[in-house]
Amino acid sequence: MRYDLYYWPTIQGRGEFVRLALEEAGADYVDVARRNKAGVSTMMKMMQARTGTPSFAPPFLKSGSQVIGQTAAILLFLGSRHGLAPKSEAGRLWVHQLQLTIADFVQEVHDTHHPIGTSLYYEDQKGAAKQRAAEFRKERVPKYCGYFERLIAGSGGTFVTGRKLTYADLSLFQIVEGLRYAFPKHMKKFEREIPSLVALHDRVEARPNIAAYLASDRRIPFNEDGIFRHYKALDK
Amino acid sequence: MRYDLYYWPTIQGRGEFVRLALEEAGADYVDVARRNKAGVSTMMKMMQARTGTPSFAPPFLKSGSQVIGQTAAILLFLGSRHGLAPKSEAGRLWVHQLQLTIADFVQEVHDTHHPIGTSLYYEDQKGAAKQRAAEFRKERVPKYCGYFERLIAGSGGTFVTGRKLTYADLSLFQIVEGLRYAFPKHMKKFEREIPSLVALHDRVEARPNIAAYLASDRRIPFNEDGIFRHYKALDK
Numbered sequence: 001m002r003y004d005l006y007y008w009p010t011i012q013g014r015g016e017f018v019r020l021a022l023e024e025a026g027a028d029y030v031d032v033a034r035r036n037k038a039g040v041s042t043m044m045k046m047m048q049a050r051t052g053t054p055s056f057a058p059p060f061l062k063s064g065s066q067v068i069g070q071t072a073a074i075l076l077f078l079g080s081r082h083g084l085a086p087k088s089e090a091g092r093l094w095v096h097q098l099q100l101t102i103a104d105f106v107q108e109v110h111d112t113h114h115p116i117g118t119s120l121y122y123e124d125q126k127g128a129a130k131q132r133a134a135e136f137r138k139e140r141v142p143k144y145c146g147y148f149e150r151l152i153a154g155s156g157g158t159f160v161t162g163r164k165l166t167y168a169d170l171s172l173f174q175i176v177e178g179l180r181y182a183f184p185k186h187m188k189k190f191e192r193e194i195p196s197l198v199a200l201h202d203r204v205e206a207r208p209n210i211a212a213y214l215a216s217d218r219r220i221p222f223n224e225d226g227i228f229r230h231y232k233a234l235d236k
Numbered sequence: 237m238r239y240d241l242y243y244w245p246t247i248q249g250r251g252e253f254v255r256l257a258l259e260e261a262g263a264d265y266v267d268v269a270r271r272n273k274a275g276v277s278t279m280m281k282m283m284q285a286r287t288g289t290p291s292f293a294p295p296f297l298k299s300g301s302q303v304i305g306q307t308a309a310i311l312l313f314l315g316s317r318h319g320l321a322p323k324s325e326a327g328r329l330w331v332h333q334l335q336l337t338i339a340d341f342v343q344e345v346h347d348t349h350h351p352i353g354t355s356l357y358y359e360d361q362k363g364a365a366k367q368r369a370a371e372f373r374k375e376r377v378p379k380y381c382g383y384f385e386r387l388i389a390g391s392g393g394t395f396v397t398g399r400k401l402t403y404a405d406l407s408l409f410q411i412v413e414g415l416r417y418a419f420p421k422h423m424k425k426f427e428r429e430i431p432s433l434v435a436l437h438d439r440v441e442a443r444p445n446i447a448a449y450l451a452s453d454r455r456i457p458f459n460e461d462g463i464f465r466h467y468k469a470l471d472k
Contacts, residue, residue, distance in 0.1 A: 050390035053330045056337045056383050066326050070336040073329055090302050093309055094289045100306040100336075101292045107343060115351045116364060117371030128352060128364045135353030147292050154286035 001081075002028045004062040006043040009033040011226035012174075012219075014071045014106065015059040020170040021075055023213040025082035031218070072099045075167045084167040095161055098151075098168040102175060105144045109178065110227045112136045112234055122224075126233065133234035137186050141179070145194045148172055152196035158203060165204070172197065173204035178228030183235045237317075238264045240298040242279040245269040247462035248410075248455075250307045250342065251295040256406040257311055259449040261318035267454070308335045311403045320403040331397055334387075334404040338411060341380045345414065346463045348372045348470055358460075362469065369470035373422050377415070381430045384408055388432040394439060401440070408433065409440035414464030419471045 003022065007015030009031070022029045033039030046067070047054050055069025061077070068074050076096050079085030085092045115132040116125040148160060157163030160172060176197060180187050191198055204210055213219055222228055239258065243251030245267070258265045269275030282303070283290050291305025297313070304310050312332050315321030321328045351368040352361040384396060393399030396408060412433060416423045427434055440446055449455055458464055 050386055051392075053333065054387075055333070056340075056380070068329060068333065070333045073333045073336055076332075077329060093304060093313060096312075097289065097291070097304065097306045097309045100309055104292075104343070107340075111347065111351075115347075116367045117375065119371055119375045125367075128367075131352045131361075131364075135355055139353065139355045144292070150286055151290075156287075 001063060002030065005029050005031050005059060006039070006046065006062070007031070007033060007059040009039065010220065010223070012178075012222060012228070013059075013226050016174055016220075017071050017102075017167075017171045018059050018061065018074050018078070019218070020174060020210065020213070021078050021082070021084055021167045023218075024165075024167075024170055024207065024209050025078065025084060026209055027078075027082060034218075072096065072103050075099055075171075079167050084165070084170075086161070086164070086166070091161070095166045095168050098148075098160060099171060101144070101147070102168065102171045105140075105175065106227060108136060108140050108144075109182070112182075113229050113231060122229070122231065129231070130233055134236070137183060137236065141183075141186070141190065142193070145175075145179075145190075145197060148175075149194045149197045152200055159200060165207075169200060169204055170210070173201050173210070176201040178222070181222040182228040182230050184230070185235045237299060238266065241265055241267050241295060242275070242282065242298070243267065243269060243295040245275065246456065246459070248414075248458060248464070249295075249462050252410055252456075253307050253338075253403075253407045254295050254297065254310050254314070255454070256410060256446065256449070257314050257318070257320055257403045259454075260401075260403075260406055260443065260445050261314065261320060262445055263314070263318060270454075308332065308339050311335055311407075315403050320401070320406075322397070322400070322402070327397070331402045331404050334384075334396060335407060337380070337383070338404065338407045341376075341411065342463060344372060344376050344380075345418065348418075349465050349467060358465070358467065365467075366469055370472070373419060373472065377419075377422070377426065378429070381411075381415075381426075381433060384411075385430040385433045388436055395436060401443075405436060405440055406446070409437050409446070412437040414458070417458040418464040418466050420466070421471045 005018060007013065033043055043058060053067050059071060059074065060067055060069035061074045068077050079095065080092060085095050112133040113122045113129050114125065115128040122129060152160050155162045159165050159169045241251065241254060243249065269279055279294060289303050295307060295310065296303055296305035297310045304313050315331065316328060321331045348369040349358045349365050350361065351364040358365060388396050391398045395401050395405045
């Protein structure tokens with residue numbers, strides 16, 4: 001089964017959580033808008049469809065005739081097909097719940113540089129961004145990371161749900177990567193408080209398929225158009 | 237099967253999307269923190285658990301020994317059990333995808349009054365809130381509502397996925413209710429652009445179980461501690 005992934009071709013963004021799952025699974029996929037120039041315009045047209053299952057926003061995944069949007073829903077779909085989620089319904093729902101909490105965290109990361117709105121540039125909301133980022137570093141990073149730290153420490157294994165890797169672990173790897181990129185000063189101090197999460201990050205990073213992906217040009221470098229952005233004024 | 241719903245007892249908030257599904261289904265449930273005074277402290281303790289499936293935040297639902305958090309995941313769970321979602325896997329995933337987009341919208345509604353952060357009061361971020369709310373009314377309300385309007389108009393039925401009611405329709409009812417409460421002036425002008433969504437709202441409102449719920453004291457009135465808040469400065 002070949003998948004077509006539709007996402008912005010120049011950023012990691014939310015698409016990266018899907019890319020990591022596809023790469024770990026060794027799945028056959030095309031990152032459409034990276035492969036061909038017309039990809040973005042095809043993607044926009046698909047989102048304008050009046051019937052079928054058009055997505056509100058990228059990423060979305062085409063699998064045969066099925067089109068699935070929303071990062072967490074895509075991972076729910078891929079998880080069962082590629083052994084990246086437990087087999088039991090309750091187990092699958094738990095991993096999905098974790099992914100939804102990661103999605104909330106990602107939204108809050110985005111809002112550190114866009115607290116007023118997505119239709120304005122960062123440069124037009126710098127003051128509010130500085131305030132929001134301060135609150136984010138002080139309150140939200142410890143709250144979210146502390147939650148996952150506690151779960152990993154109590155999981156009875158080295159992954160967030162126990163001894164088996166799931167797509168939520170891949171996403172937690174990306175969270176640590178992204179926070180390190182966006183808030184290097186803060187993370188340097190903060191990481192000692194989340195040893196299990198950092199260990200999980202390292203374990204994911206060392207997996208053969210992930211290591212190969214990270215070393216390839218399929219992995220787009222972090223940049224200031226994505227979700228995790230490095231602005232000196234927002235780090236401390 | 238009796239369910240225990242854990243959520244803040246004084247607001248509709250995100251819990252309301254679950255309450256509406258339970259009420260439409262005629263499910264046997266206890267709104268724990270509304271039923272007894274110790275409910276909130278039990279809820280907080282459950283969230284601090286080191287094992288099991290503790291939620292990052294309310295709402296969460298207890299069904300037998302299973303505890304499920306994240307509004308959209310709870311609805312995914314309830315949807316298949318109570319005929320509030322299609323039977324096919326693809327259909328269920330589509331309704332879930334819509335619910336996740338509704339969840340994104342709800343987060344943006346929240347951020348109109350809390351653009352800088354949840355640890356501060358609205359009164360401490362009024363200036364930023366005014367800017368964010370203006371952007372929200374101008375850009376985000378038409379974008380989200382327009383998406384759902386288009387889907388309902390193209391669904392081949394009177395609900396968002398067609399001829400059968402799903403939990404996503406119940407949530408869309410709540411979206412219209414909430415926007416009317418929070419932004420009455422804006423909605424008065426805007427509603428003519430979303431006739432199918434308004435008609436869907438009215439259809440849900442008239443369903444016997446929903447009508448009975450709305451008339452009961454189980455329905456908490458909107459207020460300025462919830463997600464949809466009415467602040468004159470944010471409406472226009």
